[in-house]
Amino acid sequence: xxxxxxxxxxxxxxxxxxxxxxxxxxxxxxxxxxxxxxxxxxxxxxxxxxxxxxxxxxxxxxxxxxxxxxxxxxxxxxxxxxxxxxxxxxxxxxxxxxxxxxxxxxxxxxxxxxxxxxxxxxxxxxxxxxxxxxxxxxxxxxxxxxxxxxxxxxxxxxxxxxxxxxxxxxxxxxxxxxxxxxxxxxxxxxxxxxxxxxxxxxxxxxxxxxxxxxxxxxxxxxxxxxxxxxxxxxxxxxxxxxxxxxxxxxxxxxxxxxxxxxxxxxxxxxxxxxxxxxxxxxxxxxxxxxxxxxxxxxxxxxxxxxxxxxxxxxxxxxxxxxxxxxxxxxxxxxxxxxxxxxxxxxxxxxxxxxxxxxxxxxxxxxxxxxxxxxxxxxxxxxxxxxxxxxxxxxxxxxxxxxxxxxxxxxxxxxxxxxxxxxxxxxxxxxxxxxxxxxxxxxxxxxxxxxxxxxxxxxxxxxxxxxx
Amino acid sequence: xxxxxxxxxxxxxxxxxxxxxxxxxxxxxxxxxxxxxxxxxxxxxxxxxxxxxxxxxxxxxxxxxxxxxxxxxxxxxxxxxxxxxxxxxxxxxxxxxxxxxxxxxxxxxxxxxxxxxxxxxxxxxxxxxxxxxxxxxxxxxxxxxxxxxxxxxxxxxxxxxxxxxxxxxxxx
Numbered sequence: 001x002x003x004x005x006x007x008x009x010x011x012x013x014x015x016x017x018x019x020x021x022x023x024x025x026x027x028x029x030x031x032x033x034x035x036x037x038x039x040x041x042x043x044x045x046x047x048x049x050x051x052x053x054x055x056x057x058x059x060x061x062x063x064x065x066x067x068x069x070x071x072x073x074x075x076x077x078x079x080x081x082x083x084x085x086x087x088x089x090x091x092x093x094x095x096x097x098x099x100x101x102x103x104x105x106x107x108x109x110x111x112x113x114x115x116x117x118x119x120x121x122x123x124x125x126x127x128x129x130x131x132x133x134x135x136x137x138x139x140x141x142x143x144x145x146x147x148x149x150x151x152x153x154x155x156x157x158x159x160x161x162x163x164x165x166x167x168x169x170x171x172x173x174x175x176x177x178x179x180x181x182x183x184x185x186x187x188x189x190x191x192x193x194x195x196x197x198x199x200x201x202x203x204x205x206x207x208x209x210x211x212x213x214x215x216x217x218x219x220x221x222x223x224x225x226x227x228x229x230x231x232x233x234x235x236x237x238x239x240x241x242x243x244x245x246x247x248x249x250x251x252x253x254x255x256x257x258x259x260x261x262x263x264x265x266x267x268x269x270x271x272x273x274x275x276x277x278x279x280x281x282x283x284x285x286x287x288x289x290x291x292x293x294x295x296x297x298x299x300x301x302x303x304x305x306x307x308x309x310x311x312x313x314x315x316x317x318x319x320x321x322x323x324x325x326x327x328x329x330x331x332x333x334x335x336x337x338x339x340x341x342x343x344x345x346x347x348x349x350x351x352x353x354x355x356x357x358x359x360x361x362x363x364x365x366x367x368x369x370x371x372x373x374x375x376x377x378x379x380x381x382x383x384x385x386x387x388x389x390x391x392x393x394x395x396x397x398x399x400x401x402x403x404x405x406x407x408x409x410x411x412x413x414x415x416x417x418x419x420x421x422x423x424x425x426x427x428x429x430x431x432x433x434x435x436x437x438x439x440x441x442x443x444x445x446x447x448x449x450x451x452x453x454x455x456x457x458x459x460x461x462x463x464x465x466x467x
Numbered sequence: 468x469x470x471x472x473x474x475x476x477x478x479x480x481x482x483x484x485x486x487x488x489x490x491x492x493x494x495x496x497x498x499x500x501x502x503x504x505x506x507x508x509x510x511x512x513x514x515x516x517x518x519x520x521x522x523x524x525x526x527x528x529x530x531x532x533x534x535x536x537x538x539x540x541x542x543x544x545x546x547x548x549x550x551x552x553x554x555x556x557x558x559x560x561x562x563x564x565x566x567x568x569x570x571x572x573x574x575x576x577x578x579x580x581x582x583x584x585x586x587x588x589x590x591x592x593x594x595x596x597x598x599x600x601x602x603x604x605x606x607x608x609x610x611x612x613x614x615x616x617x618x619x620x621x622x623x624x625x626x627x628x629x630x631x632x633x634x635x636x637x638x639x
Contacts, residue, residue, distance in 0.1 A: 017478075021473055021478070024473075025473070147502075147503050154612075158612060161616075161619060162619060164620075164622055164624070167622055167624070167626070168624070168626050168627075168628065171626050171628065171629065172626075172628040172631075175628075175631075175632055178485065179484045179485055181502060182484065182485050182501070182502075183484065191474075191476070191477065192477070193476070193477065193479070193482040193484055194473055194477040194478070195473070195477065195478050195479060195480055195482075196479060196480050196481070196482045196484070196631070199480050199631060200628075200631060203628055203631075207628075232634050233629035233630060233632045233633055233634065234487065234629075234632060234634050235485075235629075235632040236485060236487070236488070237613065237616060238626075238629070238632075240626050240629040242625075259625070260623070261623060261624075261625045261626065262621055262622070262623050263621060263622055263623075263626050263629065264619065264620070264621035264622070265616040265619045266616055266617070267613040267614065267616050267617060268487075268488050268613065269488055269490075269491070269493055269497075269498075269562070271487055271488055271489075271490050272490050274490075278621060279621055281621070282620075282621035282622075282623065283621075283623065303625070305625075307624075307625040308623075309623055309624060310623035311623070343627050345480075346480065347480040347481060347630045347631055348627065348630055350630070380636070381483075381633070381634075381635050381636055381637065382633045382634060382635075383634075383636065384634050385634070385636055391636070407479050407480055407481050408475045408476075408478045408479040408480070409475070409478060446490075449490055449492075450490070452492065452493075452494075453490070453492070453493050454617070456492075456493040456494050456497060457493060457497060457614060457617060458617060460497050460511075460519075460614060461614040461615070461617060461618070463516070463517055464519065464536070464611060464614065465611060465614055465615065
């Protein structure tokens, strides 16, 4: 990998992010009674998309917002402008990563139908309720949040969650609302996560537009799936595990980078190994990952974005496959799918890479890999607690399979697995090693604690829920 | 306002706002939260398996309340924290860490490091009054709502927005 390319400035990035930052700061105080600085920020957002098809709608919305008179459609237009700017940032960063890792250009392939072409979304009135709540948030600003306002999301989320077609929206709103609730009242907040909340707000608002949650139409693929590692994401009441893998088509086509995800809602006290326990029954791939096996897929559905829509009926265990061997042999030739336009955002960048021949050291209190003089920060905080991979193991490693990411102005490496030399032998540690279960002593203890916790909650649910 | 005015944390899309709950045993106190200006939660009855208590302590005043899920007042919570409230404080310390609980309730313990015992001691020494238990129904329904999450199926359609919610090894 050419680390030097990752530290070179990306043209236009600062200008795009400056427009985003200014708008985000306007949301801190809210747009109910905008001052001159906020009016300028909103106008700046409109200027930034003046050369795009969004121009006239966003200009109108900015005008109304500057006068404190924005309606719901105007907020949606402003959110769309912000998403477009961050989408361009995503594209520029992705291009840079492709150059740095020397990966073949993304498949253009079936780009998928745009929004609107998808079947009508269920729950149109729930989407309208969510939109109305989000617009109230924008009016009051993050400094204006209180318990009553934030609690407005609760009935919407509760009604959405049981419907699989609305799960994506419900999970986002639930995580966002819980963060806001924990931060009430906004007036006395020490600091505000300015970009993060603006991200979550604009994403949630765009997802209230019917048809926006993506086209689930999928092709079917047959061949061999070689796992690289597991990325875990969680908020208080949801978890998702995404397995990054190389897919080798049976028909001899070029290998592809794909993901397979599984997610579930959860009570906030289910943590650690309990997350794996919730997900395990729905996906045999988690067991294969723990055993270091490949899987044979037969007509498994895959979206245009490279997400397998996992179905255990269409997968069976294959030969043993080592993630490092897969990365060394196949990663440089595997092609990536393009990200759907609405989903383009820097937070979405997670490019599987193999790094070798670095030296790990601590720099200003955090771990960095020194790649022939170029430093790459390592985000060990993302390594899930319920697994054998630790920050210490990463620091002692000489080879790493990870995800290249970008946040707050810099590239970061999220380790998925590392190799270290212990008594002259290469020893690997994988973040997702406990996904399918474990015989590791600490792992067994964590499993037992999680089993007990869920058993108590199920017993309580059985007694108290249906009264 | 303008370029460079925001800190790295403020410019992070994945800034961690809420530390995750620490694992703890749930049998005695299946639900705890720091919300609405109170430490509140649900405590299982020691004698009746079908009964639970909804207990709470308010920040700053430490005004306390304890009643059953059928809205009967707890006999123990008259002039003083009952055993349910004591259990609630203990489990909150396990779930969130003593420091976060102390900060939320605005409790200052005399010598540095707070723990469940010193938190309880400081609050009882302030002679808190019995508060009203009108929020009990709401707390109980939030607990039921979380229990209902266990009944929902896992899905394999991607949730792209979960990218905003990375895990963290840091604790409160």
